[in-house]
Structure formats: structure tokens, C-alpha cells
Amino acid sequence: MPIDRAACKALDHADPLARHRDDFTLPDDVVYLDGNSLGALPRATAGRVAACIAKDWGQDLITSWNKAGWIDLPRRLGDKIARLVGAAPGEVLVADSTSVNLFKLLAAALALRPERRTILSDTGNFPTDLYMAQGLAALRGAGHVLRLAEPADVAHSIDGDTAVVMLTEVDYRTGRRHDMRALTAAAHAAGALTIWDLAHSAGAGPVDLAGCGADFAVGCGYKFLNGGPGAPAFLYVPTRHQDAFVQPLSGWLGHAAPFAFEHGYRPAEGVSRYLCGTPPILSMVALECGLDTVLAADPAALRAKAMRMGDLFITLVEERCAGHGLTLACPRDATTRGSQVSFRHPQGYAIVQALVARGVIGDFRAPDILRFGLAPLYLRYDDIWRATDELAGILATRAWDQERFHRRAAVT
Amino acid sequence: MPIDRAACKALDHADPLARHRDDFTLPDDVVYLDGNSLGALPRATAGRVAACIAKDWGQDLITSWNKAGWIDLPRRLGDKIARLVGAAPGEVLVADSTSVNLFKLLAAALALRPERRTILSDTGNFPTDLYMAQGLAALRGAGHVLRLAEPADVAHSIDGDTAVVMLTEVDYRTGRRHDMRALTAAAHAAGALTIWDLAHSAGAGPVDLAGCGADFAVGCGYKFLNGGPGAPAFLYVPTRHQDAFVQPLSGWLGHAAPFAFEHGYRPAEGVSRYLCGTPPILSMVALECGLDTVLAADPAALRAKAMRMGDLFITLVEERCAGHGLTLACPRDATTRGSQVSFRHPQGYAIVQALVARGVIGDFRAPDILRFGLAPLYLRYDDIWRATDELAGILATRAWDQERFHRRAAVT
Numbered sequence: 001m002p003i004d005r006a007a008c009k010a011l012d013h014a015d016p017l018a019r020h021r022d023d024f025t026l027p028d029d030v031v032y033l034d035g036n037s038l039g040a041l042p043r044a045t046a047g048r049v050a051a052c053i054a055k056d057w058g059q060d061l062i063t064s065w066n067k068a069g070w071i072d073l074p075r076r077l078g079d080k081i082a083r084l085v086g087a088a089p090g091e092v093l094v095a096d097s098t099s100v101n102l103f104k105l106l107a108a109a110l111a112l113r114p115e116r117r118t119i120l121s122d123t124g125n126f127p128t129d130l131y132m133a134q135g136l137a138a139l140r141g142a143g144h145v146l147r148l149a150e151p152a153d154v155a156h157s158i159d160g161d162t163a164v165v166m167l168t169e170v171d172y173r174t175g176r177r178h179d180m181r182a183l184t185a186a187a188h189a190a191g192a193l194t195i196w197d198l199a200h201s202a203g204a205g206p207v208d209l210a211g212c213g214a215d216f217a218v219g220c221g222y223k224f225l226n227g228g229p230g231a232p233a234f235l236y237v238p239t240r241h242q243d244a245f246v247q248p249l250s251g252w253l254g255h256a257a258p259f260a261f262e263h264g265y266r267p268a269e270g271v272s273r274y275l276c277g278t279p280p281i282l283s284m285v286a287l288e289c290g291l292d293t294v295l296a297a298d299p300a301a302l303r304a305k306a307m308r309m310g311d312l313f314i315t316l317v318e319e320r321c322a323g324h325g326l327t328l329a330c331p332r333d334a335t336t337r338g339s340q341v342s343f344r345h346p347q348g349y350a351i352v353q354a355l356v357a358r359g360v361i362g363d364f365r366a367p368d369i370l371r372f373g374l375a376p377l378y379l380r381y382d383d384i385w386r387a388t389d390e391l392a393g394i395l396a397t398r399a400w401d402q403e404r405f406h407r408r409a410a411v412t
Numbered sequence: 413m414p415i416d417r418a419a420c421k422a423l424d425h426a427d428p429l430a431r432h433r434d435d436f437t438l439p440d441d442v443v444y445l446d447g448n449s450l451g452a453l454p455r456a457t458a459g460r461v462a463a464c465i466a467k468d469w470g471q472d473l474i475t476s477w478n479k480a481g482w483i484d485l486p487r488r489l490g491d492k493i494a495r496l497v498g499a500a501p502g503e504v505l506v507a508d509s510t511s512v513n514l515f516k517l518l519a520a521a522l523a524l525r526p527e528r529r530t531i532l533s534d535t536g537n538f539p540t541d542l543y544m545a546q547g548l549a550a551l552r553g554a555g556h557v558l559r560l561a562e563p564a565d566v567a568h569s570i571d572g573d574t575a576v577v578m579l580t581e582v583d584y585r586t587g588r589r590h591d592m593r594a595l596t597a598a599a600h601a602a603g604a605l606t607i608w609d610l611a612h613s614a615g616a617g618p619v620d621l622a623g624c625g626a627d628f629a630v631g632c633g634y635k636f637l638n639g640g641p642g643a644p645a646f647l648y649v650p651t652r653h654q655d656a657f658v659q660p661l662s663g664w665l666g667h668a669a670p671f672a673f674e675h676g677y678r679p680a681e682g683v684s685r686y687l688c689g690t691p692p693i694l695s696m697v698a699l700e701c702g703l704d705t706v707l708a709a710d711p712a713a714l715r716a717k718a719m720r721m722g723d724l725f726i727t728l729v730e731e732r733c734a735g736h737g738l739t740l741a742c743p744r745d746a747t748t749r750g751s752q753v754s755f756r757h758p759q760g761y762a763i764v765q766a767l768v769a770r771g772v773i774g775d776f777r778a779p780d781i782l783r784f785g786l787a788p789l790y791l792r793y794d795d796i797w798r799a800t801d802e803l804a805g806i807l808a809t810r811a812w813d814q815e816r817f818h819r820r821a822a823v824t
Contacts, residue, residue, distance in 0.1 A: 025470045034474045041470035049694065050462060057641055058437045058453035062446045062773060070641055097689025099663035100512060107551060123675065128664035128689065131677035135662035139519060139551065148675060173673075222690070229469055229482055229693035250547035251511035252540035261585075261778055263535065263560060265543040277509025277540065278634070280695035281641035282461065361474060366673060 002319050003312070005389075011308075011381035017301055021378045023293045024226075031360045031383045031390075036172075036200055036340050036373030039226030045289040052285045073284045074253075074275055080291045081225070081234050084299065085198060085217065086208035091238055093271045094287065095279060096249075098199060098220050098233040099128045102166075104247040104274055105216040105235060106136050109164035109193045110144060111245045116163035116192070117144050122151045124171040129197055133166060151176055155186045162192040164215075169207075170200035170338030173365045175310075175330035177201075177338045181212040188213065199223060202234075203294045204339035204376065205303025209236055216241070224339065224375060226290030231283055235274055242270050251276030297377055305376035307334035309384055313341045313372065316388035324395035329369055339376065344368045350400040351391070358390045414731050415724070417801075423720075423793035429713055433790045435705045436638075443795045443802075445774045448584075448612055448752050448785030451638030457701040464697045485696045486665075486687055492703045493637070493646050496711065497610060497629065498620035503654075505683045506646045506699065507691060508661075510611060510632050511540045513647040514578075516659040516686055517628040518548050520649070521576035521605045522556060523657045528575035528604070529556050534563045536583040541609055545578060563588055567598045574604040576627075581619075582612035582750030585777045587722075587742035589613075589750045593624040600625065611635060614646075615706045616751035616788065617715025621648055628653070636751065636787060638702030643695055647686055654682050663688030709789055717788035719746035721796055725753045725784065728800035736807035741781055751788065756780045762812040763803070770802045 012018055024040045026032060032040060056064040065071045078092035085092065095101060106119070119133050130146060137144040149157035151171065158165060165187040170177050180196060187194045193215040201207050203224030209217055215238070221231030246267045252258045253275040256266040267273035294302075311334055317326060329342035345351055345368060352364040363371045372387065394400055424430055436452045438444060444452060468476040477483045490504035497504065507513060518531070531545050542558060549556040561569035563583065570577060577599040582589050592608060599606045605627040613619050615636030621629055627650070633643030658679045664670045665687040668678040679685035706714075723746055729738060741754035757763055757780060764776040775783045784799065806812055 025466075027471050027473075030473070032473060038469070038474045038477075040473070041465065046462060046465045046470075049465060050458060053453065053458045053461060053640070053698075054437075057450070058458075059439050061439075061442070061444060061452070062450045062775070063768075064641070065450075096508065096512065097663065097691075099689035100508065100661060103661060126664075127667070127673050127675065127677075130675055131662045131664055131667065134677045135658075135660040138658070139660035141552070141554070228465070229476070230690045230696070232692060233689070246547075246550070248547040248551035249512060249515060250543045251509065252538075252543055255539070255543065258539075259778070261539050263539065263542055265546045277511035277645070278642040279509075280644060280692040282698055283692035283695045284642070286465075286694055356475075363474070366671070 003316060005382065005385045008381040008385040015305065015381070017297060017305055017376060020293070020297055021380065023296065024378045026378065029359050031386045033360065033362045033372040033374070033387060035375030036223050037363055038229055039223055039290060039375065040378050042226055042289045042293045044292065045228065045286050048289050049282055049286050052282060070281050073281065074279055075272065077284065077288055077291060078234060078271070080288070080295060081202065084207065084294060085202055085219070085236065086210050087236050088210065088239065090270055092234055092236050093274050094221065094232050094234045094284065095275050096233060098197065098218050099132050100249065101218045101233050101235040102129055102132045102195070102197070103136055104249050105195050105218060105237070106133055106164065106166065107248050108241065108245040109195060109216060110140070112193060112241070113163035116161050118161045119144060119146045119164055119166055120154065120157055120162045121146060121148055121166045122154050123148050124151045124174065124176065125168050126172050126197065126199060129166060129168060151178070155183055158186055158190045158192055160190065162187070162190055164193045164195055166195040168197035168199060172200060173329070173342060173369045173371060175338045175340040175342050177336050180214065184212045184214055200338050200340070204306055206299040210238065221287045221290065224294070225287065226293050227287030228283060228290065231287040231290065232279060237271050237274060247274055249276045253277065293377060302376045306339040306374050309374045309376065309379060309381065310334055310337055310341050312381060312384050313374070313388060316384065317343065317391065320388060320392040321395050339374045341372050341374065343370045345370060347400055351394060354394045354400040355390055360387045360390045415728060417794065417797045420724070420793040420797040427717065427793070429709060429717055429788060432705070432709055433792065435708065436790045438790065441771050443772045443798045445772065445784040445786065445799055447787030448635050449775055450641055451635055451702060451787065452790050454638055454701045454705045456704065457640065457698050460701050461694055461698050464694060482693050485693065486691055487684065489696065489700055489703060490646060490683070492700070492707060493614065496619065496706060497614055497631070497648065498622050499648050500622065500651065502682055503650055504646055504648050505686050506633065506644050506696065507687050508645060510609065510630050510645040511544050512661065513630045513645050514541055514544045514607070514609070515548055516661050517607050517630060517647060517649070518545055518576065518578065519660050520653065520657040521607060521628060522552070524605060525575035528573050530573045531556060531558045531576055531578055532566065532569055532574045533558060533560055533578045534566050535560050536563045536586060536588060537580050538584050538609065538611065541578060541580060563590070567595060570598055570602045570604055572602060574599070574602060576605045576607055578607040580609035580611060584612060585741070585754060585781045585783060587750045587752040587754050589748050592626065596624045596626055612750050612752070616718055618711040622650065633699045633702065636706070637699065638705050639699030640695060640702065643699040643702065644691060649683050649686060659686055661688045665689065705789060714788045718751040718786050721786045721788065721791060721793065722746055722749055722753050724793060724796050725786070725800060728796065729755065729803065732800060732804040733807050752783060752785045754784070755782045757782060759812055763806060766806045766812040767802055772799045772802045
């Protein structure tokens with residue numbers, strides 16, 4: 001018998017994560033399925049940032065670099081993220097943007113494989129990762145090539161010239177989740193290194209970088225980590241690689257003694273050498289609030305709920321939207337799917353706009369993908385009901401046909 | 413006859429900039445002479461950031477990238493800074509940190525002078541600039557050399573191998589101000605390009621990048637621009653250089669069509685190609701409040717007041733602290749001095765700590781420099797009186813000898 005709304009509400013009633021929704025400030029009338037683009041606002045953030053501004057900056061001024069621990073934020077937040085991604089303390093750092101951090105790590109990986117020329121990625125990677133690799137290769141001028149395989153063909157595309165396999169674990173459009181353990185093993189078997197982009201993974205469930213033997217990783221602070229718009233990013237360098245290379249964005253905060261103001265760069269020991277310039281403190285403070293929301297939850301429960309919500313979403317769409325041209329764009333198997341579902345439709349853009357007008361915020365990704373993020377920390381099963389109910393209504397009445405919206409695509 | 417406190421108060425009474433102090437929230441009992449390290453808190457910032465968090469992020473969520481104009485902030489703030497540094501609209505961008513921006517510009521400068529191998533800087537440059545140059549040179553592996561001249565010898569050190577002259581206009585320790593016009597002309601006469609770091613210039617008085625013919629510039633958002641701790645930085649690329657090079661930190665926001673999600677990087681036209689990753693919005697919003705405080709004042713008046721405050725500081729120290737081992741470390745001539753004064757003393761560190769304990773916040777810079785920033789937008793001449801009065805008292809009683817402080821050096 002078909003699932004009804006009461007069944008969804010019953011799932012919410014039994015949800016062990018339900019109470020975490022209270023850690024967030026979400027508009028009452030909105031079903032927010034874009035937490036994989038910009039995570040929701042934690043309830044603690046406004047107060048913490050306000051105190052940072054009024055007290056730490058306004059009253060204590062420059063002394064807050066030490067008194068309020070600003071100088072320690074990149075490492076302290078990094079250690080918090082380490083608990084979410086299967087890393088040890090001192091192996092993760094918060095700094096800069098995902099793009100900039102990727103540049104540092106890619107330079108390191110290429111230096112550690114000096115005889116090899118191929119950077120292998122896939123066609124599902126988020127473009128900025130590809131662009132940064134192109135920029136680094138052009139700057140090096142040493143004949144490095146970025147080669148793209150189809151996601152399913154990555155393992156077979158690794159060869160003896162592959163210096164590094166650079167992948168985003170979860171595809172930002174299709175939600176397809178790579179097998180980090182198997183691909184890392186395949187890379188290592190061929191003598192290559194790995195860089196994993198955890199943009200759509202960190203904060204949505206367990207990640208086991210150390211267990212998978214990953215060599216490097218980057219990730220985003222503003223998606224499932226709820227750090228706020230454009231929150232600083234993180235990077236992971238395991239202890240075994242930390243002192244093997246001096247990364248090229250060698251700014252003063254990565255110096256062994258930043259306050260000695262020496263003329264020559266001497267890299268700090270450990271992961272700190274991956275710091276560059278002075279970090280944006282207000283955004284760092286907000287990020288810490290986001291991290292605390294995630295750390296309060298059981299990662300396995302987050303993953304289980306995301307899988308279940310995804311299954312529910314797909315089932316409801318297939319029950320209630322059949323015959324209207326939607327096709328599944330994400331894996332049906334929840335174990336190979338990230339915290340999102342995706343569908344294709346020739347009128348995808350207009351349909352997403354019609355949903356937004358009805359308070360269901362999803363995202364469109366060219367050319368034809370409707371993308372719905374499933375943040376298990378604050379979404380309810382009833383939200384899935386409401387989203388698919390509105391979607392069914394729009395499709396049945398062709399409401400998208402009448403809608404006229406002019407909205408530029410939002411930042412992923 | 414010696415200057416007394418009444419004379420200082422009279423200067424405040426006649427100060428055309430006096431009303432701008434009300435634009436800031438400063439603790440009553442503090443004389444804040446570290447605005448060249450972390451600018452004071454503008455009165456508008458707390459409210460603007462709070463609204464961004466509660467409304468734009470919390471309620472409007474992902475739609476704020478367009479609705480609240482987040483996506484336009486790098487250009488919009490850049491255009492505001494352009495008015496402060498003598499640039500045209502569309503020539504300045506806010507992004508990343510000063511260090512990261514310097515890397516982009518240095519890569520551009522070297523590419524525009526492919527036959528030359530020397531990056532010329534001086535021994536007074538802030539270390540991160542030197543470190544970034546070292547990092548880029550090592551990464552390029554093309555034999556580029558960073559050569560340091562004494563500040564007074566820069567002009568004579570430019571030669572036919574000099575690709576770029578990379579200087580910070582105002583020395584972070586001594587306050588010595590380079591002649592941007594003359595040095596840029598000297599560089600150009602030798603076929604070299606220039607990169608100016610305006611960290612201690614922007615917001616403290618007029619800067620005339622276009623008038624001086626500067627090729628590139630970077631600057632800091634958290635000093636005289638009052639953008640908050642670790643505020644994003646800016647960069648300047650004049651129209652004539654914008655499309656000549658594809659900078660290597662080619663992240664998605666610098667793409668010609670970021671939301672087309674193409675696999676290949678195509679640089680945006682104009683200065684936007686110098687964008688990289690997603691910017692930290694909360695810190696950007698705070699920076700805009702800081703910029704607005706500066707834009708409300710007349711740059712020439714700012715410069716005149718900073719010069720006069722510096723002259724007053726030096727005069728009072730020489731009248732009231734004579735015989736206690738302080739020597740002037742900054743230029744006596746205000747026209748070659750930035751918005752700060754500096755002195756040397758063998759016990760500089762302890763003396764600065766004693767001042768801080770008395771509510772006079774200056775800074776110590778190794779090995780022996782006492783540094784006092786003179787932010788003309790919110791300082792009073794009476795603050796100069798109080799600072800020098802405390803300094804005289806500490807020196808006369810050798811109070812620093814009894815003080816025991818353990819404070820790590822603060823971020824410059």
C-alpha cells in the first residue's frame with residue numbers, strides 16, 4: 001500500500017535524530033533541501049558571532065588573537081573536523097577555500113611523485129577542482145596533464161603515469177558516491193596518491209580517511225558542516241606526509257616562527273605548514289558553531305537517516321509522479337548514494353523554480369538535473385512528504401509551464 | 413614652551429575628523445594604537461552582520477546569493493576600495509588573503525616578463541610577501557630569484573633582469589613610506605613591473621595607484637580598513653593588464669561562466685578572473701562596514717591628521733622621555749612616514765607590555781621596536797598625550813623592570 005503522510009510523521013516520531021532540528025533556526029514554511037549547498041543556520045551562531053564582534057573584537061581588540069584564541073582556530077577547528085572524517089588530531093586544518101587548499105595538496109602530491117605526469121579525475125568532479133588542477137599544471141609547466149575518466153571507469157584508468165587520483169567522493173549532481181576504500185587501494189597498487197574532496201561527505205555521515213589510507217583530502221565548511229555562507233574550508237594531511245613537502249602557498253602563518261618575522265621561509269612542523277595568510281575570524285567562529293551541531297550527533301545515525309530519507313524520496317516520486325518525465329539521476333542503491341537525490345527532467349529548471357515558489361528549496365544543475373539535498377541533522381521525513389507532494393502537484397498541473405522566474409543559479 | 417594636555421585637547425576640538433570617532437565602538441579606558449594591526453570595530457558592524465546571519469542566511473538561505481547580493485560582494489567591495497586607492501571601478505577585487513592574492517599577481521607579473529628572473533623586494537617588506545615569492549619561485553622551478561635590497565637602495569638595485577619590483581609601501585616596523593611614484597617610474601624605466609602591498613596604506617590617506625602607474629597591488633582588509641579580524645584582502649589589476657594572463661589559482665568563481673559547470677577553465681573577462689573559491693560572506697559583510705567608515709572621511713584630511721599626530725607623538729616623546737634610551741625608528745619627516753611612529757629600545761617588549769597594562773595598546777616588533785599605529789579616523793590628539801604620558805611614567809620609574817607579562821606577539 002502506498003506511503004501516506006501519516007507514515008512519514010510516524011518516522012519522524014521514531015527518529016533518534018529528531019531533537020537536533022532544534023539546534024537550527026529554519027523558517028517554518030520552508031522545506032529546505034539545499035543543505036548540501038548552504039547548510040542551515042545553527043541556533044548558537046548569531047550569539048557566538050555577536051560576542052566575538054562586541055567583546056573579542058570591540059573590547060579586547062588585538063589582544064584577542066591570544067586571549068580569545070583566534071590564533072588557534074585553524075588547528076582547533078581542524079581537530080574537530082578530524083573527528084568527523086576519520087583523522088587524528090593534528091592532521092586537519094581549517095584555512096582558505098576548498099579551491100586554494102586543493103592547490104596546496106595537489107602541489108604536494110605531484111612533488112611526491114616526480115616521475116609521473118597524470119592527474120586523474122572524473123567527469124563528475126566539481127569543476128573548481130578541475131580548474132585548480134589545470135591552473136597548477138599550467139603554472140608548473142612541467143607537462144602535467146589532467147585526464148578525466150567517467151566515474152565508473154576511474155579504477156581502470158589508473159596507470160603507471162598517474163601521480164594522483166583526485167576525486168570528489170559524492171558527485172554534486174548525481175549524488176553517486178565513490179568507493180573511497182577501493183579506489184584508494186587501486187591508486188596505491190599503481191603507485192599513485194589520492195586526494196579526496198569531501199565537500200558533500202563531511203558532516204553527512206561517517207568518513208574514514210585513515211581507515212581508507214587516503215593520502216590527502218579537502219572539504220567544504222558551508223554545506224553539511226553548517227558553517228555559514230562561504231565558510232572557510234579544511235584540508236587533511238596525514239602525519240606520514242606532513243613533513244615531506246613545503247607547500248607553495250607558503251604564507252607567514254605556516255612559518256615555523258611567524259612572529260620572528262624572518263626574511264626566509266621555514267615551514268612549521270606538521271600540518272600547520274599548510275596555513276597561508278590570516279584567517280577570516282568571524283567566518284571561523286561561525287564555522288565552529290556549525291561543527292558543534294554535527295559533533296553532537298552520531299555519524300552512523302546521520303548516514304542511516306540520509307539513506308532512509310533518500311529511499312523514501314525516490315519511492316514517493318515513483319509512486320506519485322509517474323508518467324511526467326522524471327528519471328532517476330542518482331543511484332537507487334543507498335549504499336552508493338550520498339546525502340541527496342537527483343532526477344532529470346527536460347524542464348528541470350522551471351520545475352525547481354516552481355518548487356521554490358511553493359517553499360520547497362532544491363537546486364537545479366545544468367543541463368537537466370533537479371537536486372535535493374537531504375541533511376539528516378535537521379530534515380524531517382515529513383519534509384520529504386511535502387517536497388514530493390508539491391512536486392507531484394506541479395507535474396500533474398504542469399504548473400511550471402505557467403511560472404516565470406528569473407533567478408540566477410545559486411552557489412553550489 | 414612644552415606642549416601640554418590642554419594643547420592636545422585644543423587640537424581635538426579643532427579636528428575636522430573628530431566626529432568620525434563616533435562611528436566606532438572603542439573601550440573608554442583604552443588608548444588604541446594598534447589600528448594598523450587590527451582596526452577598531454565600526455558601530456554599524458554588529459547590526460549588519462547580525463542581519464546577514466538572522467535574515468539572509470537564516471531565513472532566505474541559499475537564495476541570498478542573489479537576493480542579498482552575496483555573489484556580487486567581491487566586485488562591489490572592490491569598487492569601494494578602488495575609490496580609496498586611486499583605481500577605476502572594475503579594477504579592484506576583494507578575495508582571499510593578502511598572501512594568496514600576492515601569489516596570483518606575482519605569477520602574472522613573472523608571466524608578463526618571461527625573459528627575466530629577478531623578483532626584487534626589500535628587507536623591510538612584511539615577511540609573508542617574501543615567503544609567497546619564495547614559494548612561487550620554488551614551484552615554478554624556472555630559476556626565479558628573490559633578491560632583497562635595503563629600502564633606500566631599491567631604486568639602484570633594479571636592473572635588466574628585474575621582472576618585478578615587489579614592495580610594501582609602508583614598512584610595518586619603521587613606518588618608512590616608499591615613494592610609489594618614483595619607484596614605479598624607476599621600475600618601468602628598466603622594463604620591470606611593480607606590485608605594491610598597501611597593507612599599511614589603504615584607508616590611512618590618499619593612494620594613487622593609477623596616477624603612479626602601478627602595475628599591480630594587494631592590500632589588507634583588517635588594518636586601516638576596519639574590516640575585522642582576518643578580513644578578506646583585496647587586489648588591484650588595472651584594465652591594461654587584466655586580460656593578459658590567466659592566474660594560476662583558477663577557481664570556479666573566476667570562470668567566465670561559473671554556473672555552467674564546464675570541465676575546462678575559461679577565465680572571466682576583467683578582474684573577476686582573479687577570483688578563486690567561494691568567499692567568506694560574514695567576514696565580507698563586516699569588511700563592507702569598515703570600508704564605509706573610511707569612505708565617509710576625506711582622504712587628504714586623514715593623511716594630514718596622521719602626519720600631525722605622528723609629529724606630536726615624536727615631539728612629546730623627545731620632550732618627556734629624553735635620556736631613557738628610546739631612539740626614533742621611523743622617519744622624522746612626516747611626508748616619508750606612514751600612519752605610525754616607531755621607536756627602538758633594548759627593553760622594547762617589556763615596555764610595550766607595561767603600556768598595555770596601563771591601557772595603552774601598542775605593539776612590539778622584534779628585535780627592539782615599539783610600534784604605535786595612528787589611525788586618524790578614530791584617534792584623538794589627547795590619546796597621543798595619554799600614550800606618551802604613560803610611556804614617560806614607565807620609563808622614569810623603570811616600571812617595565814617590575815612587570816612580568818607572558819603574552820605572545822599579536823598578529824600584525
